[in-house]
Amino acid sequence: MTSGTGRFNDNTISKPYWTPDNASNTYPSAYFSGDSRFLGLQSRAFVRIQDLSIAYSFNGNWMKKAQINTAKIFIAGRNLATFTKWVGGDPETGTTVQQNTFPVATTYSLGANISF
Numbered sequence: 146m147t148s149g150t151g152r153f154n155d156n157t158i159s160k161p162y163w164t165p166d167n168a169s170n171t172y173p174s175a176y177f178s179g180d181s182r183f184l185g186l187q188s189r190a191f192v193r194i195q196d197l198s199i200a201y202s203f204n205g206n207w208m209k210k211a212q213i214n215t216a217k218i219f220i221a222g223r224n225l226a227t228f229t230k231w232v233g234g235d236p237e238t239g240t241t242v243q244q245n246t247f248p249v250a251t252t253y254s255l256g257a258n259i260s261f
Contacts, residue, residue: 187230187231187232188230188231189229189231189236189237189239190229190230190231190236191227191228191229191231191236191237192227192228192229193224193226193227193228193237194222194224194225194226194227195223195224195225196221196222196223197221197222197223197225198219198220198221198222199219199220199221200217200218200219200220201217201218201219202215202216202217203216203217203218212261213259213260213261214260214261215258215259215260216257216258216259216260217257217258217259218255218256218257218258219254219255219256219257219258220253220254220255220256221253221254221255222251222252222253222254223250223251223252223253224249224250224251224252225251227249234247234248235248235249237249
């Protein structure tokens with residue numbers, strides 16, 4: 146926090162905290178002695194598309210001709226999107242940008258199950 150200004154600056158976040166000169170109802174007054182991790186009082190509410198899988202099973206005469214009993218393809222994704230107003234890293238863990246954390250990893254899988 147820049148001393149006496151009511152503003153928290155760390156090159157990534159600048160919030161207009163309440164001061165007598167800046168009467169704001171958005172961010173409460175805060176005093177720091179070097180704690181650069183404070184983001185103010187904010188909601189950690191979020192919605193995350195965490196696991197999504199789509200599969201398709203094939204059937205038809207061409208499978209018998211190819212001597213395939215069953216065939217299925219699938220695609221899956223994990224941690225596809227997070228919707229939140231949380232300013233920082235991951236709202237689930239409460240990490241902030243200042244803590245040098247990595248974002249939640251997004252992974253994709255593509256595969257096939259075929260039996261002859």
